[in-house]
Structure formats: C-alpha cells, structure tokens
Amino acid sequence: xxxxxxxxxxxxxxxxxLADLAYNYWWSxxxxxxxxxxxxxxxxxxxxxHNPVALLESVSYERLSQLAEDPQYLKRLQSLTxxxxxxxxxxxxxxxxxxxxxxxxxxxVYFCVEFGIHESLPIYCGGLGVLAGDHLKSASDLGAPxxxxxxxxxxxxxxxxxxxxxxxxxxYIDSDFDHMPLELVRGEYGQPITVKLSIRQRMVRVQVxxxxxxxxxxxxxxxxxxxxxxxxxxxxxxxxxxxxxxxxAQEVLLGIGGAKILQALEIExxxxxxxxxxxxxxxxxxxxxxxEQTGESFYDVEAKxxxxxxxxxxxxxxxxxxxxxxxxxxxxxxxxxxxxxxxREQFLALGARRLGDPWEPFGITVLxxxxxxxxxxxxxxxxxxxxxxxxxxxxxxxxxxxxxxxITNGVHVRTWTSPLMSDLYAQYLGEDWSRQIVNPELWxxxxxxPDAELWRRHCILKERxxxxxxxxxxxxxxxxxxxxxxxxxxxxLLDPKTLTIGFARRFSPYKRGALIFRDFQRxxxxxxxxxxxxxxxxxxxxxxADDEGKRIIQRLMEWCRHPTLRDRVALVEDYxxxxxxxxxxxxxxxxxxxxxxxEASGTSGQKVSLNGGVNCSVLDGWWCxxxxxxxxxxxxxxxxxxxDMHTSDQEIQDQIDAESLYHxxxxxxxxxxxxxxxxxVPQGWVKMMKASIRSTAPIFNTDRMVAEYVTQxxxxxxxxxxxxxxxxxxx
Ligand SMILES: *Cc1c(COP(=O)(O)O)cnc(C)c1O
Numbered sequence: 001x002x003x004x005x006x007x008x009x010x011x012x013x014x015x016x017x018l019a020d021l022a023y024n025y026w027w028s029x030x031x032x033x034x035x036x037x038x039x040x041x042x043x044x045x046x047x048x049x050h051n052p053v054a055l056l057e058s059v060s061y062e063r064l065s066q067l068a069e070d071p072q073y074l075k076r077l078q079s080l081t082x083x084x085x086x087x088x089x090x091x092x093x094x095x096x097x098x099x100x101x102x103x104x105x106x107x108x109v110y111f112c113v114e115f116g117i118h119e120s121l122p123i124y125c126g127g128l129g130v131l132a133g134d135h136l137k138s139a140s141d142l143g144a145p146x147x148x149x150x151x152x153x154x155x156x157x158x159x160x161x162x163x164x165x166x167x168x169x170x171x172y173i174d175s176d177f178d179h180m181p182l183e184l185v186r187g188e189y190g191q192p193i194t195v196k197l198s199i200r201q202r203m204v205r206v207q208v209x210x211x212x213x214x215x216x217x218x219x220x221x222x223x224x225x226x227x228x229x230x231x232x233x234x235x236x237x238x239x240x241x242x243x244x245x246x247x248x249a250q251e252v253l254l255g256i257g258g259a260k261i262l263q264a265l266e267i268e269x270x271x272x273x274x275x276x277x278x279x280x281x282x283x284x285x286x287x288x289x290x291x292e293q294t295g296e297s298f299y300d301v302e303a304k305x306x307x308x309x310x311x312x313x314x315x316x317x318x319x320x321x322x323x324x325x326x327x328x329x330x331x332x333x334x335x336x337x338x339x340x341x342x343x344r345e346q347f348l349a350l351g352a353r354r355l356g357d358p359w360e361p362f363g364i365t366v367l368x369x370x371x372x373x374x375x376x377x378x379x380x381x382x383x384x385x386x387x388x389x390x391x392x393x394x395x396x397x398x399x400x401x402x403x404x405x406x407i408t409n410g411v412h413v414r415t416w417t418s419p420l421m422s423d424l425y426a427q428y429l430g431e432d433w434s435r436q437i438v439n440p441e442l443w444x445x446x447x448x449x450p451d452a453e454l455w456r457r458h459c460i461l462k463e464r465x466x467x468x469x470x471x472x473x474x475x476x477x478x479x480x481x482x483x484x485x486x487x488x489x490x491x492x493l494l495d496p497k498t499l500t501i502g503f504a505r506r507f508s509p510y511k512r513g514a515l516i517f518r519d520f521q522r523x524x525x526x527x528x529x530x531x532x533x534x535x536x537x538x539x540x541x542x543x544x545a546d547d548e549g550k551r552i553i554q555r556l557m558e559w560c561r562h563p564t565l566r567d568r569v570a571l572v573e574d575y576x577x578x579x580x581x582x583x584x585x586x587x588x589x590x591x592x593x594x595x596x597x598x599e600a601s602g603t604s605g606q607k608v609s610l611n612g613g614v615n616c617s618v619l620d621g622w623w624c625x626x627x628x629x630x631x632x633x634x635x636x637x638x639x640x641x642x643x644d645m646h647t648s649d650q651e652i653q654d655q656i657d658a659e660s661l662y663h664x665x666x667x668x669x670x671x672x673x674x675x676x677x678x679x680x681v682p683q684g685w686v687k688m689m690k691a692s693i694r695s696t697a698p699i700f701n702t703d704r705m706v707a708e709y710v711t712q713x714x715x716x717x718x719x720x721x722x723x724x725x726x727x728x729x730x731x
Contacts (some may be wrong), residue, residue, distance in 0.1 A: 003183050007056060012068035020377045022052035022665060023181045024212040026087065026464075028118050029137060029414040032080055032420050040067065050578065051120035054179045088215060093143020094707070099715045106270040107145040108714055110135065111258055111263040111279035112240055113250070114157075115150045115220075117213055119578040122156035122175065123220070125239055126506045126543075127603060128314055130577065131378075131702075132275060133213075134412035134603075135709075138213030138702035141414070144710050147267060149258040149279070151179065151250060152209050152220035157239045160541045160574045164480050166557030171542045172238065175224075182209045184264070185219070194225075198335055199249050199622045204232045206257045219265070220339065221257050240543065248324050248332055251364065256336075263289060272309045272712045274372060277322055277364035283309055283371040284350075302371070310713050311372040313404070315364060317599045318384050321343050323351075323361035353392050369393060369404075374713055377406040378601040379621045385597050406714065407623055409601035410705040413437050413697065416607040418585040420457050424449060438707070440698040447694075451686040458588075458612050458689070459496065465586025466494045469537055472572045472579075494535055494565045499673045501616070502587035504539035505577055508547040510598040513540065514552050516591065517559060518658040524660065528564050532670035535568035539575040539583060541655075584610040588673065588685075592617035593641055593657055595650065608701075609696035612689040614638045616664060618657060621636025628695055637691040639664045 007019035021027045027036060032183070035413030037052045041059045048054040067073050071461075092624065095102065102108065112132040124130060132148070139146040155172040163169050185208045187193050192207045204223055211218040223235040235246075235253055259282045262269060274280055283305055290301040298419040315322060323476040326348060337347035349355055350370060351362035369375055369390060377383035383406025391399050415432050417425070425433045428449045429442050435441050474490045487712075494500070507513050516536070517523050527534045538556050542549025553571070560569045572579055584590065584607035593603055606622065607613060615638035617623040628636045633643075641664065642657040672684045 002186075003053075003178075007053065011056065012061075012064050014068045014074055015064060015077070017077065018052075018056060021080065021084060022056055024084070024118050024214065025121075025137075025181065026084060026140075026212075026214045027052070027080075029682045030080065030083070031219040031419045032076065034419055036076070036080065039073070040064075049120050049122075051180055053181050054120075054176075057179055090143065095142050095144040095710060098707070099144065100708050101525055101715055102270055102710070104145040106268050107147050108139075108273055109147055109149055109262060109267065109269040109273045110273045110275060111149045111282055112275040113151065113252065113254055113278035115218060116577055117211065117218070117578050121180065121211060122576070123150065123153050123239060125575075127159040127601075127722050128276060129413075130580075131409055131603060134410070134415065134702040135275075135706060136213045136216045136218060137412040137415060138410075138706040140216040142703060142706055142710070142715075143215065144277050144706060147216035148213070148216060149262070149282075150176055150218065150220050151236050151239075151254055152182070152222045153236055153239045154222075155238045156222055158241070158541070158544055161479065162476065162553065162557060162571070162573055164482070166552055166554040168542055168550045177209060182211050182220070184208075185210050193261075193264055195257065195264050197253070197256050197260060199232065199235070199252055200331065200486070201335065202229055202232060204228055204235065204253070204257075206253065206261065208261050208265075219258075219261060221253060221261060224254065229407070232684050241276055241665075244321075244324070244328065247321065248328055248500060251278050251730065252281055252332055255279050255283070256285040257352070258282055259285035259289065269308065273477045273714070274311045274368050276312065276314045277368050279369040280311075280364040283367065283686050284336070284340065287371075287440075291340065298342055306371055306373045309372040311368040311375040312378065312407075313368075313375060314378055314600050315365065316389075316598050317629070318389055320388075322365050323363045325361050326358075329362045345528075346638060359598070365390075365394065374716075376713065377404060378409045379625065380408065381597055381621065381624050382406060382600040385600075405712075407705060408625060408700065409603050410699070411603050411606045411610070413610060413701045413703070416581065416584065417610045418461055418581075420461060421585070421611050422441065424454065424457055437701055438698055438704045442642060443694045443698050446690050449690070452681050454612060454689060455681045455686055461586040461611065462500060462588070463496045463586075465500070465537070466496050468579075468582045468586075469494060469572055473570055474574050489566065493570055494537070494568065495533075497537045498533050498568065499589070499670055500535050500537065500587050501589045501591050502537050502583045502613075503591045504537075504540075504572075504580060504583050505592075505602075505604060507540045507542040507552050508546065509548045509552065510595045512593050512595060512654065512657075513538065513660055514555050515593045515654065516661060517555070518654060519662070522662055524562075524564055526665050526670075527568055529670065532674045533568065534665060535570075537570050537572065537583065537587070539572040539579055541575055543699075579609070584608045584613065587613050589613065589669065590615050590617070591661075592620075592623070593651065593661065594618055594620050596620040603700075606696055606700040609637075609692045609700070610646070613692055614685075614688055614692050616641060616661070616669065618642055619644065622700055626696055626700060628691070635688075637688065637695045639669065697715050 004019050004023045008016045022215050039053055044055050044058055113126040114129030116130035116133040136148050158170040158172055161169045185193050194207050196203050196205050205225055205227055207222050224233045233247055268431045287301050287305045351367045352360040353366055377386040386404045387399050387402035391402050394402050429445045468491050470490050477487050556571055559565050559570055590605050590608040590613055596618055597620055602621040605615040618641045627640050630636055640659045645656050647653050675684055678683050
C-alpha cells in the first residue's frame with residue numbers, strides 16, 4: 001500500500017480525503033491553509049512544524065472522530081476537496097493554450113540543488129530555493145508540464161540558536177521522511193527504484209522520493225541506504241555542508257544521478273532547465289545517454305543536448321565556489337570522461353574559461369553556458385552584469401552581444417499573500433483575482449479599497465507579527481536561561497503602533513545587515529525619537545563557515561540589549577519560510593541594503609508589497625525595475641537608498657548609503673507614517689501602500705515569470721545560437 005492509502009485507512013470515513021490533501025502541497029497555497037489542519041490540533045500542528053502527515057498520524061482517534069461529525073468542518077473539507085479535484089483534472093490551462101507543444105508525456109525537467117516549498121520540507125536555505133519552489137507552484141497553476149529534480153537532505157540546512165554572547169550556534173535535526181508528505185518511488189513489485197553511479201571511485205546506489213506540488217512532481221534523490229558505504233550515505237546529509245569535496249560529490253549526484261533517475265523513471269524531457277550551475281553535470285550524462293542510444297560521438301550529440309537544455313545563472317560574481325580544481329575533477333571524473341570518449345584535456349576544456357590554459361580550474365557555470373542553448377540572469381541589471389562577467393567566453397563579441405538575457409524573478413502570489421489580504425482582494429478585485437494577477441488593470445482596482453479597511457487589515461497582521469516575535473524571543477531567552485527580569489521584559493518588546501521595519505535574509509556580509517547602525521548615535525536618535533519612534537525586527541542565519549556574517553548577528557544582538565534599544569530592536573532566531581511569511585505580511589517597511597550589484601534579484605521585498613508593505617531598498621536586483629519615483633525624485637511606491645550613486649570603494653559606498661538611509665528615515669518615512677487623519681488612518685502612507693501593491697503585484701510574480709520562461713525560453717526556437725565552442729575543443 002502506498003503511504004497515501006495507508007494514511008487514508010487510518011482516518012474516519014468522512015475525513016479520508018484529508019490524506020490526499022496532506023500529501024500534496026497544494027493545500028499550502030489555498031486560502032483555507034490557516035485552519036484546515038491547525039484546527040485538528042493546534043499544539044501538534046506547531047510542534048510538527050506544520051507537517052500535515054505527521055499531524056494526522058499522531059492526533060488521537062477521538063479527536064478525529066469528533067471532527068468527522070462536525071458539519072462545519074466537513075463542509076469546508078468537501079468544498080476544498082472539490083476545488084482540489086477540479087484543479088488536478090483541469091484541462092483548459094494557460095499552458096495548454098499558450099504552449100500546446102509541451103506535453104505531459106515530455107515535460108520540462110527543472111533541476112535545482114535546493115527547493116523551498118514549505119517549512120515542513122526543510123531542503124532549502126534561502127532565495128534560490130524559495131524561487132525554485134515558487135517556480136514549480138506557478139508551473140503547476142499555469143498547467144505547464146514540469147517535474148522538479150533535487151536532493152533530499154536528511155538534515156537539511158542547519159538550525160540556528162544564538163548563545164548568551166550573541167554568537168550563532170549551529171545544530172541539525174534529522175528529518176523522518178516516512179512521516180512527511182513524501183513517497184519513496186517504487187517499481188512494479190514494490191521495490192524502490194534505484195540507479196547506480198560511481199562517486200569517488202565507489203558505486204553509490206540512489207533512491208528517489210516524490211513530493212507533490214500541485215500538478216508538478218518533485219523528485220528528490222537520496223543515498224541514505226543500508227547498501228551504501230557509510231560515507232556515501234552522507235552524500236545527501238546536509239545542504240551546503242562539508243567542504244569543496246562534499247560540494248562536488250553532491251553536484252555529481254544531482255546532475256548525473258538526476259539524469260539517470262529520469263531514465264529509470266522513463267521520463268523523456270522536452271527541456272532540461274539547469275537552475276544555477278550546481279546541476280550542470282546533468283548535461284554530461286544526458287550526452288552520454290544520447291551517445292549510448294545513437295552510437296554517435298560526443299561531438300555529434302553535443303548540439304542535440306544543447307537544443308534541449310537551458311540555463312539560469314543566479315550569481316553576480318565569478319565565485320570561488322563555482323569552480324573545481326583539475327585535481328578534484330580528476331578524482332571525480334577520471335572514470336567518466338572515457339564514457340564520453342573524451343580525453344582528459346578535452347573534458348577539462350568543457351569547463352575552462354580560456355581554452356588551452358592548463359591552470360584554468362573547471363567552472364560549472366562555464367560548462368552550463370557552453371552546453372545550453374540559452375542562458376539568462378534573474379533581473380535586468382543581473383543580465384547586464386552576467387554579460388560582463390562571461391564576455392571572456394565569447395572573445396570575438398562585444399559585451400552587448402554575449403548571449404545571456406534576463407527574466408526577472410518573482411514570487412508565488414497565492415503562497416505569499418496573507419489570507420486576510422487575499423480576502424480583501426477577492427472583495428475589491430473580484431473573486432477570481434488570483435487567476436489574473438498579471439493583469440495591471442485588475443490591480444488598479446486596489447484604489448477602490450477604502451483606506452481605513454486596508455489599514456485595519458494591515459494593523460491586524462502587524463499585531464500578529466509582534467505577538468509572534470515576542471513569543472519567539474521569549475523562547476530564545478528561556479533557552480539561554482536569561483535572568484527573570486529579562487524574560488519579563490518581553491511584554492514591553494515592540495509596540496504595534498510604532499513604525500516597524502523588517503530586515504530578514506541570510507547574513508552574508510554583502511547584504512550589510514548592520515548598515516542602519518553604522519553611525520550608532522544617529523541611529524539611536526532616529527529610533528528613539530519621542531514623537532516618531534521606529535522599531536526594527538531582524539531575522540536570518542549566517543552560513544556556518546561565515547564568521548564575518550556571524551559577527552554581524554552578534555553586533556545586532558548587542559543592540560537588542562542596549563538600554564535605549566532593548567524595547568525596539570528584536571532578532572528572531574532560526575529564519576525559515578514560516579517566519580518569513582509572518583514578517584513579510586506584517587511589517588510596515590522592508591529594508592534591503594546590499595552592496596550593488598551583488599543582489600542578483602532578491603524576492604523578499606516582492607512578498608512585502610503583495611501584503612501592502614513598502615520597500616526601502618538599494619537600487620539593486622528587482623528594485624531597479626520596481627521602484628517608481630515622481631518627477632521631482634520622491635518615491636511613489638517606496639524608497640531608493642543611495643539612488644544612483646555608485647563607487648567601487650566599499651567604505652565610501654557604505655557611508656553614502658547609510659547617510660541616504662538616515663535621511664529617508666528622518667525626513668520622509670517617519671513623517672509620512674505618523675501623519676494621521678481624524679480616524680487615525682495615515683492617508684499618505686496608505687496611498688504609498690496602494691502604489692506598492694499596484695506596481696509590484698502584476699509584474700514581480702512567478703506566474704508572469706514562468707509564462708516568460710515558457711514562451712521565451714522553453715518553447716522559443718529563436719533562442720540565441722551560440723557558436724559551437726566545443727567543436728574547437730574536439731578538433
Ligand atoms: C523569500 C525568501 C528569501 C529570499 O530573500 P531575499 O532577501 O530576497 O534574498 C530567503 N529566505 C526565505 C526563507 C524566504 O522566504
């Protein structure tokens with residue numbers, strides 16, 4: 001029996017369908033998501049990290065029987081069941097009309113090293129993963145035939161705790177796949193489907209799990225099997241853990257293992273989408289399979305592989321983690337290049353920026369650019385930066401002619417819009433608003449929402465954010481065994497009436513998490529202004545190996561304890577998708593101050609706009625395209641930090657940007673926020689909230705993004721043709 005039937009059998013008859021819902025993440029983007037499962041048992045729901053399968057398995061039968069005779073609950077369940085059935089069987093989808101040539105029999109295969117679908121599936125670390133999750137969700141909603149391919153990490157990304165000195169401590173928690181919305185993929189006789197591949201001169205057997213994301217199946221590779229060497233069982237242990245050697249081993253597994261699994265599952269891809277370089281080795285295995293089937297040489301099949309493969313780059317620098325030394329390539333591929341009938345030199349040349357330079361390391365982005373028919377960056381600015389970086393691969397072309405375009409990232413609107421706001425949109429934009437989100441005229445109707453109503457709902461979400469922050473900070477203080485006075489002080493932490501700025505993302509140094517405190521005295525004055533105070537909520541992890549990032553967190557923790565700031569600066573530990581949702585839905589302002597142009601796109605600010613929050617950001621990534629100013633240069637839908645002043649001197653740039661940020665906070669933001677009408681509604685502010693929603697929602701969403709991938713990348717035959725660089729390698 002498959003796990004869905006097993007769970008079904010455990011449930012009282014009228015609730016059986018909950019099993020089907022629990023095993024498909026579709027439920028997580030319905031407007032019913034807040035109560036459907038939580039109402040069954042709020043405590044278990046919280047402790048199992050919102051994993052519906054674990055919930056249904058552990059809740060008492062008594063409670064289930066009670067629900068099985070609750071007419072309200074049954075009615076809701078029935079309505080949801082009908083919606084789900086209609087969704088899963090819908091024939092007339094956007095993609096069936098716009099791209100009938102992509103058939104479910106020959107789907108697009110989307111490779112990525114991390115996927116952020118939901119907090120209960122912790123196999124993501126940040127923006128790349130959440131983007132990949134949102135990509136699959138919109139592909140499902142639009143009816144684009146797609147499957148995802150990734151790795152199932154036993155311990156996922158690390159968990160964060162901060163000790164008394166504010167230093168980040170990392171720990172890991174084992175996932176129990178058997179009690180998650182995952183199915184081990186089995187063959188006809190019930191045996192797990194596996195493939196074998198050689199990694200570090202050992203045979204590794206790989207099994208595969210399936211997570212359902214609406215109509216899209218996400219396949220996740222797993223090496224944690226008893227018949228593998230103990231070291232190889234750890235291949236899928238942790239996301240971005242270990243050293244360079246672990247990294248290349250995981251990339252070999254994802255690429256080559258992923259392509260082999262597709263063959264074992266008999267999935268014929270029409271397009272392979274390599275999302276960021278980690279999966280680029282897949283292109284080699286696809287070539288090898290093609291050679292095996294046709295008997296042709298690598299040189300012959302290389303063009304065919306390229307015809308079916310596309311690449312998205314997310315990196316705005318030539319990163320060290322993007323390349324592997326020749327030694328390392330030898331130890332992983334010495335038994336592989338003979339299968340491609342290539343010599344060592346020919347093989348290594350596939351990843352060399354400059355041909356014929358024996359000291360060139362092997363670049364996976366280089367491999368991906370060479371072996372795909374089209375490549376794109378993730379915002380307009382990032383496209384430009386990528387053309388500049390990779391011009392080196394196209395020495396006879398000018399920068400403008402480098403064949404890398406861009407498709408700007410978005411977010412999955414139905415996931416990131418709070419149900420309270422969705423409900424408002426349903427009232428004023430129309431019941432089916434969420435199916436027409438790319439239509440700007442629809443969003444113009446935001447102006448019809450009464451100011452007081454929009455403000456009231458925003459205030460509810462902000463109160464929830466503050467209650468959540470207090471509860472989390474309290475738990476952290478208890479965990480650290482802080483003094484009773486400090487724990488009692490939680491009740492004074494943050495004030496729902498105060499202008500609230502959120503900053504949450506990875507604490508990579510380039511994101512400059514502490515910029516707002518650069519001139520400490522000045523920031524003190526601004527935050528503790530008696531008439532117009534400001535409070536800050538931070539959240540985010542630093543990579544375990546990133547001491548500089550950890551020092552930024554430590555400094556923020558000092559400020560959280562500063563006598564003047566202790567009630568108005570908070571840091572929420574252990575950032576994840578759940579915390580992200582509460583933050584982006586509840587803040588007044590979202591602050592983003594990376595070193596330009598290092599934020600390839602960024603997406604968290606887009607989530608904020610959907611919920612009526614306002615962005616205050618450096619003009620980097622998507623905000624370059626999203627920000628709108630009036631003729632006299634003041635922001636209409638948010639603020640631009642540092643405007644267009646850019647220098648390569650980091651100190652000076654930090655100075656310029658901090659100065660600009662202070663200026664915005666002092667002269668514009670707080671004044672606009674605290675300027676209230678007779679009913680206490682900040683009309684100027686609400687106007688900006690509406691501008692933020694209207695200008696962002698129709699464009700910076702994954703429906704628009706996936707539609708562009710479908711029409712411009714997956715099905716387009718006018719993709720940029722790249723001079724076959726490989727032919728020169730082969731000769
Ligand atoms: C959206 C999201 C991100 C991306 O954040 P950026 O600041 O845009 O890079 C990272 N982590 C989580 C959990 C998210 O939800």
